[in-house]
Structure formats: structure tokens, C-alpha cells
Amino acid sequence: MARAGHWDPRELPDLAGRRYLITGANKGLGYFAAEQLVGAGAHVIMTGRNPNRLAAAHAAIERRVLDVSAGGTGAGSVETLLLDTSNLGSVRAAAATARARGPLDALVLNAGNVHPPQRRQTVDGHELVFATNVLGHFALAGELLQNLAVVGGRMVWLGSMAASLGDYEPRDPDLVEGYTAWRAYAQSKVATTALGFEADRRLREAGVPVASVVAHPGYSTSGRTAGIRGVNEPSRISRFFDNLQAPITQSKEHGAWPIVRAAADPSVQGGEFWGPRLLMHGAPRRGKAAPVTRDPEIGARLWAFCESAARVRWPFEKAARAARRLR
Template identity: 35%
Template sequence: MGWNPRQIGDLSGRTAVVTGANSGIGRHEAAQLAEHGARVVLAVRDVDSGRAAAEGMKGDVRIAHLDLASLASVRAFADGIEEPVDLLVNNAGLMEPPRYRETVDGHELQFGTNHLGHFALTALLLPRLLQAAAPRVTTVSSIAHFRGNDAVLEGNPPQTYVPGTAYGQSKLANLLFALELQRRADRAGLALTSTAAHPGVASTGLVADPDGLGHNPVVRHVLPILMRVVLPGGAGGARPVLYAATDAAPGTYTGPKGPGEVRGPVGEAKQSRFARDESLAARLWSVSEELTGIPFPVEG
């Protein structure tokens, strides 16, 4: 049977922040954490859809606006958190916009949203995380990180933009960040656990997002139907992330263990050689500090 969310312990008295918690696997992650007693902050770009998602959840849930494509929004969100944060789930993501687009700060949209936004959020929330007894940060990557390489340091420039490759680079950045955060926490002697996870391939609204793959009407209307027939839904995709967020050992990467890591029981996920490159991770960390203008308060 393997691990399942029923094995999550009592989270009463703990605060969890989940980005992109209004839909897809993020909504299932937030619902499970709340059901097990956590106070959950749904960090969402669309507050109305966040409220709709919260109505179907049991427990202590609140909604806060967060646009990861805007560093000003990330700062405002972090400034609004006034309590210790026991768990941060860097879950939100954008997948494969057909044309090159930028965040309000001038970064390629996928790299800026999926990686830089979460890098900045984690840095700005670190003081609140370190106020908790046993803080955890879980960052969601993807099997698409295998498309990435050391050009991740370039941040997906417009002259080489290919939607799927750019997505893969952003997901490699997520994994490099999560693993490097654990190394730096260990060197600093911080009681912080950083983990990473990927959902496999889940049937969620991400593939129908008109800002991503769903720009194609056929993809937007037909692919979700086909995926629901053969792939797990948001609850199945959330399982590896919930394990990483609550039970997994520090510095681990979790995913489905079935063929191709598309679906299956929770277990250790495979990492590309670039994901295992500690020098690349350290250089990405420096690049991310420079691009966000936010010095991360955990030294290398």
C-alpha cells in the first residue's frame, strides 16, 4: 500500500503556508494539512478562487494574496505573516507558456514564478520559520527537471526560449534550491528541514491553464479528459509532496515509484546529474540573490 496521508500525525498548533493552494495538488495538500490540525494559509494569486477552495476544507484555513511573479507581492505577503511558520510548501507553478513572457520584475515568467518567487519567499519567511520548533520547507519540482542543464544559470533568456525546456530549467532550479537549502542549514547548525518532491504526472488544472499548455484549445479541452482516464488526480499527485512536507528525511527528494515515476507508491525520486551538482547549486543560489535583490540569511 505504501505511505498515505492518513499517516500524517497531529499538526495542531502548527502553521503551514501553501502556495498555489486554490487548485490542483496544492488544494489537496492544504486540505490534508488542515484536516490534520494545522492552521493553513492558502497563498494564492486569485483570492476569489482561494475562498472557494477554502469553503471545501475542514479546519483552520485562511486566504492571503501572493503573486510569485511580483517580488513586491512576495514582500507584502511575507510582511503579513506575524506568527512562526512551521511548514512552507513551495507548490505553485506555471507550465510552458507558448511565448516568451516576463514577470513584472523583468524575469522570464516560468523561472521568475516557479523559482525566483519561491526563493525570495523562503528567504523572507526564514525568520518566521526559525521561530518554529522544527521548521520544514518543501519545494515542488518535476520529472521535467531532467530537461534542465547548467544553462539554468541564464534564467531562460528570450533568444533561446523553448517552452518545455524553460519549464524544465525552472524545475531543475527548484530542486537545486531545495537541496542547497538543506546543505546551508546543516552548515549553519539550523534546525531546518528542506525537502523536495514531485507529483509524477497528475490530472490537474495545470495542463488546462490558458497561460501555459492550455493556450491550445485542443489541449485545454481534450487532454484533461484523457489524463483523468489514465492518471491520478490532484489527491494522488499531492501524496509525495505531503510525505516530503511531513515525514521525509532532510535533504531528500520524493516522488512516485511506478514506471517512469509517473504514478505509483511514494518513494525516493531520481535526480539528474545537474540536480546533484553542488557547485551548480551554489552558483544558482548566488544568481538568485542577485536577480531578486534579496540576500538569503543562510550563508554558504
């Protein structure tokens, strides 16, 4: 059990009775965040867009965490929900299901597209990486705001070191001009972080008892991560090259540490930025985000774009009233 005021990512506090929803939980950081939270006794709703991969991830947690006979804790529980954050119709459908399942202690906005996509545009007409990493999460957080507000929960936006590696202010979110795969990814992470901070400002102003936090995983690679059937199966060559970078990288398990702390540590406050202690690797600590992500004007501009593009207005007043009724 963790001591008061102390956080050990290898020995989490008892999270029995807590409920979390994680997007993109079928692999990578999202999977390991789910595994760690379930292992501490929480109930986790794992979401993903591929039913077969989601089923494999669910089975892995049952096998690795919940099967006491195999050395698991047997403490938490898990369920799955289909959700494709690049598709706003899928977001709305999944949100309707999640709303009916009750309050959420945290919403972890993890799903992401990192590698160059085969197609550049979604069915809704937006640039695919921005839609997946940013727009779908903006819509989902708005749709589930009341589920968070009634228990004073929090939302965790997934940042990245990429937000600090150049001028990637999202002046053109859909990248109508000047498209490159790296720019698409980097600007999506600037936008994600900026929206996380903008959400915190607006939640405070509206009196909604929900904290908005940003966390980043440092430099976490699949090749330094445990092999899990159907979840993490890197090739031998991937393991070879990833292990060459061992001094500056870490596993996906460790990359999930700042995300889990941002979601579950009661001492974390809205508007904070969490990442590895040594930037690329290490235990989670509070840090400082890139200046471009902390600019209120940029945050407000991105907010207006997302409201229009996603056709979602966050129900701040309803969420505040719902929280007051249960006090």
C-alpha cells in the same frame, strides 16, 4: 492514526497545532495538499494571486473538510493570503504579513507556471516562468526563514520529472536566447530542485535547524481528479484524454501525497527527494534526483543569481540565533 515509522497518505497522523503555508493553494497540487493537511488537524495559510479563485478554494475546504454535517473532519483550520510569486513586490508584502502571523512548521513552495505564458517577462524584468517557479520562492523562503527556524520547521520545493528529461541546466535563467515554452518550464524545475539541495547544504553549514526537502508529484492530471467547483473543473474532452493515460497517471489528490509527506512526516530529512513509488504514480517514497540538480557548483551558481535578481540574502545568522534563544 499512523503507526510509528509508518506513513499512510490516506490516514495522516494528528497534525493539530501545526502551521503550514502553501503557495499556489487555490488549485491543483497546492489545493489538495492544503485539503489533506487541514483534514489532519493542521492550520494552513493558503496563498494565491487571484482573490476570487482563492476564495473559492477556501470555501471548498470549508465545505469538504471542515463542515462536519457534510462528512468533514472539522479538525483543522484555514486562512488565505494574496501572493503572486512572479512579482517580487507581492512576495515581500505577503512575507511581511506571514512573518507577523507566527511560526511555520513548513513552507510549501508549490506555485508554478506550467503552460506557455501570454507574456514572457515580469514587471521586475525576469522571464515569467523562472520568476514564478523559482525566483519568487527563493525570495519567500529567505523572508520566512526565521519563522521556520524557531520551531525547527522545513521548506518543501516542488520538483518535476521534467528535470530529468534532457539537458536543461539553467545557464541562462532569463532565457535571453533560445527561448521555448518547454525549456522555460524544464529549466525552472532543474533550478528549483538544485536550489532545494543547495539550501539544505547552506542551512546545515550555518547551523539553522530548518530542513530543505524536494518533492515531485509524478504525472498528475486534472482529468483524473475530483471535480470541485471553482478549483478543478476540467472539460469533458480533458477528462476523456486524461483517462486514456490512466495506467501511467494519477489524480492531483494523489500527486499531493509526496508533498504532504515531505512537509509533515517527522522522519523526513533535509536534502531528501520524494516522489511517487512508481515514478509517475503511487504512494510516496524517497527517490534520487537527476545528477544535474545535485551538482553543488550548479546550485551555488543559481544561488548567486537568485540573490542578485531577487535582492534577497537569507538571514542565516539571525535564524540560527532565533532558534538558539528558544531552545
